[in-house]
Amino acid sequence: MTGGMNNASDIMTIDLDLHRARVAAAAVLDPEIPVLTVEDMGILRDVCRDADGTINVVITPTYSGCPAMTVIAMEIETALLKAGFDKAQVTLVQSPAWTTDWLTDQAREKLRAYGIAPPEKGAASASKRALFAEDHVACPKCGSDDTERVSEFGSTACKALYRCRACREPFDYFKCI
Amino acid sequence: MSQHLSPEQTIGAPQDWHFESLLRLADTSLILGHRLSEWTGKAPTLEEELAMANVALDLVGQSRALYTRAGEIEGKGRTEDQLAYLRDTHDFRNLLIVEKENGDYAVTIARQVLYSAFAMPFYEALTGSADDVLAGIAAKAVKEYTYHLRHGSEWLVRFGDGTEESHERAQDALDTLWMYTGEMFEMDAVDQAALATGVGVDRAALKSQWDATINEVLAMATLKRPADGWMISGSRTGTHTEHLGHILAQMQFLQRAYPGQSW
Numbered sequence: 001m002t003g004g005m006n007n008a009s010d011i012m013t014i015d016l017d018l019h020r021a022r023v024a025a026a027a028v029l030d031p032e033i034p035v036l037t038v039e040d041m042g043i044l045r046d047v048c049r050d051a052d053g054t055i056n057v058v059i060t061p062t063y064s065g066c067p068a069m070t071v072i073a074m075e076i077e078t079a080l081l082k083a084g085f086d087k088a089q090v091t092l093v094q095s096p097a098w099t100t101d102w103l104t105d106q107a108r109e110k111l112r113a114y115g116i117a118p119p120e121k122g123a124a125s126a127s128k129r130a131l132f133a134e135d136h137v138a139c140p141k142c143g144s145d146d147t148e149r150v151s152e153f154g155s156t157a158c159k160a161l162y163r164c165r166a167c168r169e170p171f172d173y174f175k176c177i
Numbered sequence: 178m179s180q181h182l183s184p185e186q187t188i189g190a191p192q193d194w195h196f197e198s199l200l201r202l203a204d205t206s207l208i209l210g211h212r213l214s215e216w217t218g219k220a221p222t223l224e225e226e227l228a229m230a231n232v233a234l235d236l237v238g239q240s241r242a243l244y245t246r247a248g249e250i251e252g253k254g255r256t257e258d259q260l261a262y263l264r265d266t267h268d269f270r271n272l273l274i275v276e277k278e279n280g281d282y283a284v285t286i287a288r289q290v291l292y293s294a295f296a297m298p299f300y301e302a303l304t305g306s307a308d309d310v311l312a313g314i315a316a317k318a319v320k321e322y323t324y325h326l327r328h329g330s331e332w333l334v335r336f337g338d339g340t341e342e343s344h345e346r347a348q349d350a351l352d353t354l355w356m357y358t359g360e361m362f363e364m365d366a367v368d369q370a371a372l373a374t375g376v377g378v379d380r381a382a383l384k385s386q387w388d389a390t391i392n393e394v395l396a397m398a399t400l401k402r403p404a405d406g407w408m409i410s411g412s413r414t415g416t417h418t419e420h421l422g423h424i425l426a427q428m429q430f431l432q433r434a435y436p437g438q439s440w
Contacts, residue, residue, distance in 0.1 A: 061238070061317070063234070063235060063238065063317075063321065064234075064235050064236075064238030064239045064242065064317050064318060064321060065210075065233075065234035065235050065236070065237050065238025065239070065241075066234075066238065067234070093313070094242060094310065094313035094314050094316070095309065095310075095312065095313025095316060096313075096316065097313065097316035097317040097320065098317070131326070131327060131330055131390070131393065131394070132327065132330065132331065132397075150224065151224035151227060151228065152228065152324065152327070152328055153224065153227040153228040153230075153231040153232075153328075155227075157231050157234060157235070161224070161227075175324075177320045177321075177324075
């Protein structure tokens with residue numbers, strides 16, 4: 001991401017306002033997984049300034065129908081307004097398609113601590129093709145690999161429901177896509 | 178958009194067939210999404226309740242992006258909402274298979290498998306579309322169809338390889354839906370124009386991949402592949418089954434009764 005630097009590549013000065021805007025946007029939390037910021041999730045793609053001075057925040061949806069995107073866009077606009085940017089807009093881009101590989105390492109740890117098994121890194125493309133494949137997931141509570149899938153679909157589009165056979169606890173798994 | 182076809186070879190202006198081909202995709206996603214959402218509150222198990230709602234959400238989400246793009250290409254200022262809510266049955270271009278009634282869960286699952294096994298390679302091919310926006314939508318959609326197909330296939334195997342009754346119902350579902358599968362691979366003048374300019378893909382060429390997927394799933398499910406017979410079609414010209422009007426009556430009621438109303 002190049003948001004911290006001025007867009008004009010011939011001027012190598014750091015745009016402090018743009019940096020502040022970026023920090024404000026990046027701190028917005030995902031409403032459905034409130035321990036992760038939009039930056040942790042990898043859905044914040046760019047923060048730039050348009051010719052007329054408007055701050056443009058570019059985000060990408062996790063899933064085509066993710067209902068959180070509207071709320072996220074509103075919260076980013078609110079965060080920028082609070083930071084003093086009254087001219088701001090949020091743009092939604094589809095391409096390149098979001099993948100769980102964009103979740104930062106920090107995000108994976110935050111998820112685990114929150115009780116959600118994080119997606120396996122780099123597994124998004126590997127698991128893509130297999131027709132009857134099932135991910136092997138470690139329990140976020142006790143760490144055991146002896147887990148089973150209860151349902152491929154869970155409380156939100158990005159999660160599946162699992163159960164740990166060792167500690168008997170049910171848990172959410174953040175699916176690889 | 179680059180033009181490789183002469184005006185005589187195209188049907189109408191480029192924005193016409195480009196718009197038309199996007200509308201087919203958007204309508205198919207929306208109508209299937211709406212159908213699956215009808216299971217909300219009455220799916221056979223809680224887990225399937227979640228599955229149907231999630232899959233429906235993906236499809237409606239895809240349709241929103243596709244309608245928005247279609248509106249841009251058409252250039253008449255129509256929004257996603259206007260395209261979804263203010264057209265009548267004869268203007269809809271969705272594949273007939275997706276407007277079929279949900280039936281029992283075997284019918285819904287069989288339809289999911291038959292359609293998703295087509296949609297997955299179809300959208301994968303569309304990731305190379307000359308329409309960058311469509312290519313972007315497709316890249317996301319292909320990930321979603323991958324697990325839609327997996328979810329449907331797992332259930333079809335359970336049904337086929339389950340009890341005598343579940344086997345029979347799954348086989349009945351396949352037999353009933355089979356004549357709706359031919360339409361997915363049809364290439365008419367709009368598809369040809371879209372293919373020639375790199376916007377669309379060759380639907381007919383996806384048949385062998387679809388055959389392989391379906392044969393694999395049916396073999397695991399111990400179900401018989403129905404014989405290819407007469408295939409119904411008509412969605413491209415707006416000729417639909419009696420079911421679409423009922424869907425639209427429910428789906429469009431609010432906008433028809435209270436024009437411009439929003440949440």
